[in-house]
Amino acid sequence: MPTKPTTYAALLRGINVSGRNKVPMAELRSLLEGLGHREVRTYLQSGNAVFTADRPPAAGAEDELAAALETAIEGHFGFRVPCLVRDHGYLAAVAADCPYPAAELEGKQLHALYLSAPVTPERYAGIDPESYRPEGFALGDRVLYLHAPGGLGTSKLGEALSRPALHKGLTVTARNWNTVVKLVDMTAPTP
Structure with missing residues (x-):
């Protein structure tokens, strides 16, 4: 078959x-x-x-x-x-499982950092989320969700999360939420 x-x-x-x-x-x-x-x-x-x-x-x-x-x-x-x-x-599960209100945000305010392997919260224990508010991040299945209300270009949390030592041994690539949604659509099965 x-x-x-x-x-x-x-x-x-x-x-x-x-x-x-x-x-x-x-x-x-x-x-x-x-x-x-x-x-x-x-x-x-x-x-x-x-x-x-x-x-x-x-x-x-x-x-x-x-x-x-x-x-x-x-x-x-x-x-x-x-x-x-x-x-x-x-890709659809990443979009569906997003802990942030994606429908209420502009695409530049929400990002998915796709990871080559699962990670545990301990990897990010050195980052104090409270010191970056209103920005925030959450872990999912081989993805890190980054909420950056001012956009990634000015995000202090995005800068902290992009330190190479933090992702040692991983491939990490970020996409804004518009691209996340577009890739879900582009990969959807055709009827």
Whole structure:
């Protein structure tokens, strides 16, 4: 029996920022197609790609898809780009489980920091949430929700959460809430 195709989102970290790690979206689409993926689409210039693959969302499948894409990018562009791959079910759960009133906030006020592995609250024990109010953060399944009412560019909590030592051993890539919702829509099964 053939495997039912699954739609995934690839979240690339740190491309097309300040002229560094330039990855044109047309070339990213071609790379994904070269890996055998279908229905490849990109969203914005910041490293969001959606594709269909004959890989069910089983244990390890997302990591294997991400590793193949990282290798392809390095081979084509000459630099390594950390990637996370997530299926529609996971992306929809992240949106549904958000502890902040997403419908009441502007997209720039709420962010999802996607993590490559689960983390425990102890990792963030050194950050006192009270000292950053009205900003706040909460952990979910391989995601950290960041509420930054003034936007990420001026967020002191966002700055504290972006310290490399805090995420040692993890790939972390942030998306504003508009992108979170768009990726849920783009990966949704078609009727």
